[in-house]
Amino acid sequence: MIDSRLxxxxxxxxHAGVALERAWFPLSRPARLKGGAEPDIHVLMxxxxxxxxxxxxxxxxxxxxxxxxxxxxxxxxxxxxxSEPDVVLLDLLLPDRSGFEVLAALNxxxxxxxxVVILTNYGEPSMIDRGRKLGAVEYxxxxxxxxxxxxxRIPMWVEQRRRRGQGDS
Amino acid sequence: xxxxxxxxxxxxxxxxxxLGAAIAYxxxxxxxxxxAMLAGALITLALVSVLGRFQDQANPNVALSLIxxxxxxxxxxxxxxxxxxxxxxxxxALGAAYVLLAAAIVVGIVDVVGFQRTAxxxxxxxxxxxxxxxxxxxGEPIVRFWLASNRLxxxxxxxxxxxxxxxxxxxxxxxxxxxxxxxxxxxxxxLLIAFAALLVVPAIYVSFAPPALLRRxxxxxxxxxxRAALQDLLIFSATRQVMAERAVYWAVRMMGATAGFVMDADxxxxxxxxxxxxxxxxxxxxxxxxMYSAPLHLTEGQGAxxxxxxxxxxxxxxxxxxxxxxxxxxxxxxLERARVTERMAAIENNKTQFLNLASHELRGPVTxxxxxxxxxxxxxxxxxxxxxxxxxxxxxxxVSEMNELIEEMIExxxxxxxGVTLRAVASDLREIVRSxxxxxxxxxxxxxxxxxxxxxxxxxxxIDRDRTRTIVANLLSNAIKYSPEGxxxxxxxxxxxxxxxxxxxxxGIGIPRDGMATLFTRFGRIITPETEHLKGTGLxxxxxxxLARLQGGDITVASVEGEGSTFTLQLPLAAAESHAAKDGSxxxxxxxxxxxxxxxxxxxxxx
Numbered sequence: 128m129i130d131s132r133l134x135x136x137x138x139x140x141x142h143a144g145v146a147l148e149r150a151w152f153p154l155s156r157p158a159r160l161k162g163g164a165e166p167d168i169h170v171l172m173x174x175x176x177x178x179x180x181x182x183x184x185x186x187x188x189x190x191x192x193x194x195x196x197x198x199x200x201x202x203x204x205x206x207x208x209x210s211e212p213d214v215v216l217l218d219l220l221l222p223d224r225s226g227f228e229v230l231a232a233l234n235x236x237x238x239x240x241x242x243v244v245i246l247t248n249y250g251e252p253s254m255i256d257r258g259r260k261l262g263a264v265e266y267x268x269x270x271x272x273x274x275x276x277x278x279x280r281i282p283m284w285v286e287q288r289r290r291r292g293q294g295d296s
Numbered sequence: 297x298x299x300x301x302x303x304x305x306x307x308x309x310x311x312x313x314x315l316g317a318a319i320a321y322x323x324x325x326x327x328x329x330x331x332a333m334l335a336g337a338l339i340t341l342a343l344v345s346v347l348g349r350f351q352d353q354a355n356p357n358v359a360l361s362l363i364x365x366x367x368x369x370x371x372x373x374x375x376x377x378x379x380x381x382x383x384x385x386x387x388x389a390l391g392a393a394y395v396l397l398a399a400a401i402v403v404g405i406v407d408v409v410g411f412q413r414t415a416x417x418x419x420x421x422x423x424x425x426x427x428x429x430x431x432x433x434x435g436e437p438i439v440r441f442w443l444a445s446n447r448l449x450x451x452x453x454x455x456x457x458x459x460x461x462x463x464x465x466x467x468x469x470x471x472x473x474x475x476x477x478x479x480x481x482x483x484x485x486x487l488l489i490a491f492a493a494l495l496v497v498p499a500i501y502v503s504f505a506p507p508a509l510l511r512r513x514x515x516x517x518x519x520x521x522x523r524a525a526l527q528d529l530l531i532f533s534a535t536r537q538v539m540a541e542r543a544v545y546w547a548v549r550m551m552g553a554t555a556g557f558v559m560d561a562d563x564x565x566x567x568x569x570x571x572x573x574x575x576x577x578x579x580x581x582x583x584x585x586x587m588y589s590a591p592l593h594l595t596e597g598q599g600a601x602x603x604x605x606x607x608x609x610x611x612x613x614x615x616x617x618x619x620x621x622x623x624x625x626x627x628x629x630x631l632e633r634a635r636v637t638e639r640m641a642a643i644e645n646n647k648t649q650f651l652n653l654a655s656h657e658l659r660g661p662v663t664x665x666x667x668x669x670x671x672x673x674x675x676x677x678x679x680x681x682x683x684x685x686x687x688x689x690x691x692x693x694x695v696s697e698m699n700e701l702i703e704e705m706i707e708x709x710x711x712x713x714x715g716v717t718l719r720a721v722a723s724d725l726r727e728i729v730r731s732x733x734x735x736x737x738x739x740x741x742x743x744x745x746x747x748x749x750x751x752x753x754x755x756x757x758x759i760d761r762d763r764t765r766t767i768v769a770n771l772l773s774n775a776i777k778y779s780p781e782g783x784x785x786x787x788x789x790x791x792x793x794x795x796x797x798x799x800x801x802x803x804g805i806g807i808p809r810d811g812m813a814t815l816f817t818r819f820g821r822i823i824t825p826e827t828e829h830l831k832g833t834g835l836x837x838x839x840x841x842x843l844a845r846l847q848g849g850d851i852t853v854a855s856v857e858g859e860g861s862t863f864t865l866q867l868p869l870a871a872a873e874s875h876a877a878k879d880g881s882x883x884x885x886x887x888x889x890x891x892x893x894x895x896x897x898x899x900x901x902x903x
Contacts, residue, residue, distance in 0.1 A: 176660060182667045189676055248659040250706070252717050269663040270699055273670035
């Protein structure tokens with residue numbers, strides 16, 4: 128039996144903004160890594176909407192991640208200078224600059240920056256392409272994913288980067 | 297016979313005097329430099345003609361001869377100056393012309409005072425020396441006028457050609473008179489020359505003061521063209537701006553004016569032709585005498601369509617004025633039509649922008665609600681009891697509905713803005729239909745029976761898979777939704793004659809005949825007592841058809857109210873050669889490894 132909510136999510140797959148490289152959605156989810164399995168993962172969330180940031184913090188901390196929220200691009204940069212998060216969740220609409228600008232600056236200032244996942248309200252194909260070109264590992268539309276689903280995938284993004292890093296060296 | 301010659305010559309003189317008087321009167325009415333030059337040419341010519349009457353041929357008066365000579369030369373020179381006003385000459389050319397004028401007059405004086413036309417041969421030579429400069433002064437302009445007339449509207453063209461013809465005839469007469477010499481004593485020849493000279497007068501007259509009838513005849517050929525253009529202009533102009541620009545262009549042509557402009561109800565210059573907008577604005581504020589403007593009766597007030605006379609232009613007669621008024625009325629109606637069209641386009645655009653904005657803004661709150669509901673359901677905030685879980689699940693379902701609506705709105709706005717990009721891949725339509733059935737199967741209940749009828753062979757299409765699945769799922773969910781009493785829903789896939797077809801038939805409430813027109817329009821939901829309780833945005837079919845059309849297909853419908861509807865999605869089949877190439881490659885991932893028997897699997901509600 129198919130979960131009826133997932134049915135509706137399938138309604139507008141991909142073009143509505145969820146850039147799926149693999150069909151992880153809705154049925155073939157990776158095995159859930161429960162909180163605590165990777166206790167040392169640090170997530171930097173760049174998000175100015177406090178309701179959303181707080182919700183994600185609850186979920187991610189519940190799942191055992193360390194979470195820092197930056198409400199502007201500037202705050203994010205100072206956070207990145209001080210510590211090294213393992214993954215960045217990036218909103219596109221920020222008070223001081225666009226998420227794309229943040230990502231471009233990240234590429235320039237921190238060439239080995241952690242994987243960046245764009246998490247936004249906008250799912251236009253052109254924006255997805257732009258995000259991809261700037262090196263985002265994933266482009267997600269907020270309303271299409273739940274914090275739980277994002278949390279589940281975090282270890283995978285970190286692992287991908289770790290493996291790639293090893294391959295490079 | 298001699299009598300006849302005398303009468304004809306007298307008549308010619310009278311005609312030239314009348315011509316001079318007519319142009320003098322015109323000049324008095326309109327004191328432009330151009331008019332002055334033409335008046336100068338014709339009045340001096342009349343003077344030459346009159347002085348010739350008083351001259352005793354046997355014993356010529358020297359003073360009279362001198363005045364005649366200078367007047368004659370000057371008349372030719374005025375024609376050149378007239379040309380200079382219309383088509384400016386270079387400084388050098390003008391300088392050379394002055395030198396030639398002076399030289400010709402000197403030669404003339406020497407001729408008159410010194411030789412007194414003793415020997416016929418030298419008289420001819422001297423005559424030629426006098427009329428050649430005159431022929432140059434007038435000949436050059438008439439050639440230029442004739443050439444320039446080719447690009448002009450018919451009225452101006454005819455007028456310039458008559459002017460050229462008149463002066464051309466004069467040149468010919470003069471050369472014949474001088475070269476012919478004594479043979480002109482023959483009364484028949486003299487009579488012919490007199491008549492030819494007489495012919496010059498009306499030709500030149502109509503060139504500067506064409507009668508209404510003549511103008512009308514000249515215009516006749518162009519009028520049909522104008523009428524056709526007017527029709528295009530009124531019906532097809534996309535904006536008021538375009539409409540006004542085309543309207544004023546044709547007004548200028550039709551009236552044979554030199555320039556024109558359209559003024560909006562607020563006094564703003566909407567369009568111009570042959571004049572720059574600043575000048576038009578100045579004229580709109582302070583109209584000239586040589587300008588005629590017809591009122592444009594617009595909803596916002598009175599605008600105007602103005603045309604300006606120029607050197608080639610007739611002074612507008614009552615016929616032109618009434619014609620322009622009629623034309624202006626048509627244009628005003630056209631402008632009103634364009635305004636309504638523009639306004640509607642703006643409203644549509646606003647609607648699309650609103651749709652886009654609202655849907656993106658809605659995503660924020662939906663994200664938070666959806667996120668917390670999922671967290672509640674997962675037990676993150678403590679295990680919910682059964683009722684709590686049920687409430688959370690209802691909330692989750694409703695939020696998903698909202699989400700679906702938002703996505704539909706965004707997709708609709710994207711379609712309206714032309715921002716949809718398709719990703720066509722070689723696919724088997726049967727697979728897409730199967731996945732669409734999977735999507736909607738939770739919506740089926742025990743009253744519905746879904747029958748699926750698909751061909752054995754692959755149905756190869758080059759399409760955007762996700763969007764095609766959206767279309768089919770939409771048609772299927774409509775079939776379920778609009779057959780509340782249940783019944784059989786048939787989903788049939790066929791490939792024939794280059795077309796792949798998916799027909800979805802239900803036994804539901806059907807579509808009322810008058811609803812067909814709005815069925816596929818944006819928000820075009822048909823509300824009847826049977827459907828008013830059903831949820832829907834009226835975007836589904838709009839999106840489905842638009843997405844089908846973007847892929848080179850379409851959606852058609854056949855329905856009988858109360859008996860059911862059949863929606864058919866048709867898509868172009870992939871070309872034969874592309875089958876072989878794609879075989880086993882692109883389709884592999886999508887191809888289902890579990891062949892489903894017909895109708896099975898989708899028979900929902902039995903579980």
